[in-house]
Amino acid sequence: QKEVEQNSGPLSVPEGAIASLNCTYSDRGSQSFFWYRQYSGKSPELIMSIYSNGDKEDGRFTAQLNKASQYVSLLIRDSQPSDSATYLCAAPLGGGRRALTFGSGTRLQVQP
Amino acid sequence: ETGVTQSPTHLIKTRGQQVTLRCSSQSGHNTVSWYQQALGQGPQFIFQYYREEENGRGNFPPRFSGLQFPNYSSELNVNALELDDSALYLCASSLMFVGQGNTGELFFGEGSRLTVL
Numbered sequence: 001q002k003e004v005e006q007n008s009g010p011l012s013v014p015e016g017a018i019a020s021l022n023c024t025y026s027d028r029g030s031q032s033f034f035w036y037r038q039y040s041g042k043s044p045e046l047i048m049s050i051y052s053n054g055d056k057e058d059g060r061f062t063a064q065l066n067k068a069s070q071y072v073s074l075l076i077r078d079s080q081p082s083d084s085a086t087y088l089c090a091a092p093l094g095g096g097r098r099a100l101t102f103g104s105g106t107r108l109q110v111q112p
Numbered sequence: 113e114t115g116v117t118q119s120p121t122h123l124i125k126t127r128g129q130q131v132t133l134r135c136s137s138q139s140g141h142n143t144v145s146w147y148q149q150a151l152g153q154g155p156q157f158i159f160q161y162y163r164e165e166e167n168g169r170g171n172f173p174p175r176f177s178g179l180q181f182p183n184y185s186s187e188l189n190v191n192a193l194e195l196d197d198s199a200l201y202l203c204a205s206s207l208m209f210v211g212q213g214n215t216g217e218l219f220f221g222e223g224s225r226l227t228v229l
Contacts, residue, residue: 102147
């Protein structure tokens, strides 16, 4: 069973700070990773995807992938209270399935 | 908004009953997958449909079944409901094959929240 692990949190950061969310995965063959944001009572929303080692930046968000160490991270710069949500890390299940395996999510709280 | 719609949004059933949840995929998407998300957990893969056939299944018993229709919409059926089936059921649509700008991301509907009493 391919696994994705996350610290459940909550991770609490002050407004304007950098929030760092981390995720490890078990399958060395995984090639792509996704970060979803989920507000309470809502469905997951894709915010970042990353396919190669290194950093990928999109606005205030930076995804980092280190395949040798099998970890993925998401940095949120200038955190805002509206960023308060659960962040889910996901990797493909593979085996010809267009499906994902998710971590349990990290709850982020940005304090005004 | 993703263009994936699910119905009903909320429902309450009792143990032993059966439930059918529905999903309309995003325009142009040919693959639908279903997930169960219990409170405080990440979504768990139930199964996936492509070209009206089940194309992969997670660790869920046979009382979880589904259908995909020619217009790519889908149903999830759960028989003999148990208390532990209480969860948010998410439908996600995607394209089966990546390429030409499509990287295979999943787009989720708003979910159907099932409560089993």
